[in-house]
Amino acid sequence: MASKRTKTRLAFAVLLVLALAPLVWVWWRMGPLPPTEPGPLLRALGRAAGVTGLTWLLVAVALSVRVPGFDPWFGGLLRLWRAHHLLGAGSFLLLLAHPLLVALSAAPDAPEAVLALLTPPWRQWPVWAGWGALLVMMMFLAPTFSFFGDPRYQRWKMLHRLSGAAALLGVVHAVPLVQTLEPAQAAWLWGGYGGLAAVAFGWRTLLSRWLARKPYVVSADEPLAPGVVELTLEGPPLRFRPGQFVYLTPLDPALAAGRGEEHPFSLVSAPHEPALRIAVKDLGDASHALMSVRVGSRATIEGPYGEFLPERHDRPALWIGGGIGITPFVSAARALDRAGGPADVVLIYCANDPSRAYYLSELRDIAGRHPGLRLHAHYFADEGPLSAEFLRARVPDVAQRRVYVCGPLPLLRLAEGLARQCGVAGKDIVREEFDLL
Amino acid sequence: MYTSFVAFWASVISIWAYAVLAAGSQPESGAVDAGVPFEELARHASEDDCWMAIDGVVYDVTDYIPRHPTPLAVMTPWCGEDASEAYRTKGYGRPHSPAADAMLPEYRVGPLLRDD
Numbered sequence: 001m002a003s004k005r006t007k008t009r010l011a012f013a014v015l016l017v018l019a020l021a022p023l024v025w026v027w028w029r030m031g032p033l034p035p036t037e038p039g040p041l042l043r044a045l046g047r048a049a050g051v052t053g054l055t056w057l058l059v060a061v062a063l064s065v066r067v068p069g070f071d072p073w074f075g076g077l078l079r080l081w082r083a084h085h086l087l088g089a090g091s092f093l094l095l096l097a098h099p100l101l102v103a104l105s106a107a108p109d110a111p112e113a114v115l116a117l118l119t120p121p122w123r124q125w126p127v128w129a130g131w132g133a134l135l136v137m138m139m140f141l142a143p144t145f146s147f148f149g150d151p152r153y154q155r156w157k158m159l160h161r162l163s164g165a166a167a168l169l170g171v172v173h174a175v176p177l178v179q180t181l182e183p184a185q186a187a188w189l190w191g192g193y194g195g196l197a198a199v200a201f202g203w204r205t206l207l208s209r210w211l212a213r214k215p216y217v218v219s220a221d222e223p224l225a226p227g228v229v230e231l232t233l234e235g236p237p238l239r240f241r242p243g244q245f246v247y248l249t250p251l252d253p254a255l256a257a258g259r260g261e262e263h264p265f266s267l268v269s270a271p272h273e274p275a276l277r278i279a280v281k282d283l284g285d286a287s288h289a290l291m292s293v294r295v296g297s298r299a300t301i302e303g304p305y306g307e308f309l310p311e312r313h314d315r316p317a318l319w320i321g322g323g324i325g326i327t328p329f330v331s332a333a334r335a336l337d338r339a340g341g342p343a344d345v346v347l348i349y350c351a352n353d354p355s356r357a358y359y360l361s362e363l364r365d366i367a368g369r370h371p372g373l374r375l376h377a378h379y380f381a382d383e384g385p386l387s388a389e390f391l392r393a394r395v396p397d398v399a400q401r402r403v404y405v406c407g408p409l410p411l412l413r414l415a416e417g418l419a420r421q422c423g424v425a426g427k428d429i430v431r432e433e434f435d436l437l
Numbered sequence: 438m439y440t441s442f443v444a445f446w447a448s449v450i451s452i453w454a455y456a457v458l459a460a461g462s463q464p465e466s467g468a469v470d471a472g473v474p475f476e477e478l479a480r481h482a483s484e485d486d487c488w489m490a491i492d493g494v495v496y497d498v499t500d501y502i503p504r505h506p507t508p509l510a511v512m513t514p515w516c517g518e519d520a521s522e523a524y525r526t527k528g529y530g531r532p533h534s535p536a537a538d539a540m541l542p543e544y545r546v547g548p549l550l551r552d553d
Contacts, residue, residue, distance in 0.1 A: 115456035116539035145438035
């Protein structure tokens, strides 16, 4: 456990150095103290904002790489992408400030130059490349930050590919314009970061299609409840841990929607099983079409990703799964059933009513065979939202357990609050949410 | 995020509107449209009265010298001279920034007249 945390800290430390090194370098070249006169001060701030904004944009592109085995260093794909999201948002704010600060820096000396700086003659093409980068960023970030209403997943993903163009234009803007570095230094700096981003972008948009996606065949589909099916996929063996997820790209030509689109799904099979199993809930056009995917049709699987459940049951645990969020725990229970061994796990299965607790009977059977797994069902329709009383009554030693929660966002928030109320420390609460993966 | 997006465009539009209004009310400075002979340029060759020619245009940069980022000694030798080459190849042999380009017209005196 300690080594895992050290690994994550190391990864984020490297990320921090990458994110701040160019700023430190440029600042050091500009001189130790910031200027005190308004013009030069605004110019220095504008340059710092530009350099840092472009750095963060390029690092954010690099972080979107999604290579199996890379994300556990960052504590899972979700945390990695939270870092990506924060860097991207920070970069956007800094790059919005950059042209305004640089332009306004001329105001004390030459007020007419302010607009000329924003809209210079065409021979200053690097400035226009910068404008291009900023406009492209506005286009692909508009759905991310819901500028014009809620985004649709596929359109959001398509638009996000424009980030490559924004990064390229940003580098084209910065190499000739960075005033504080020698031309060779500027080329090395932005060439290095740009290269990192380009490799990641190339992998993500082109190479991963051939190298990371493995061919599978849908060999069974079992309806679990209305709007929920369990798909079995046969293909090359995949090494994974319970709690991890994969990206599925169905290729069935008869699908009404979502053919060739990738979506993330938790694995519900145990690692030792010969085939992979995933549970699909009807949540949108693509998952609705998957309800009737044909047995025998082709699909690809990319993964595994995620860092939700620990490898070993070396600490007493409380698992709380709600709705389709029960899936990681189904995989873990199936693995426990097969491998045996010591464990001290209480699983609370939250569902609206018994008809929606589609994995309950199988989980009950496993709990009957394995003394280390205890199971409680909680039905919203009968008992209302999960409560601290329910937790304390079923799990008196809850404060001594590490809590893992997976489910819809309201349940995650509720369960986290309840666990804290019952005396569980924040660092012992692990949440898994599938938000825009 | 949306707020900063809107704030950004509001600022750009404000700057543009200001520039349009300022351009309308700007009195003509003491520009010499007939042109500046080289001998006239050469008479303004001190730190306290410094004209420079850059790409065929003469600028009176006297007021700007104290604000220029480099030490005085870098700029003053070019007073009264054609400084085009120096302007194009400042530190590390690269041209001045778009900021410098944008600010130059502020100091314009007139076109440089060639002897020939």
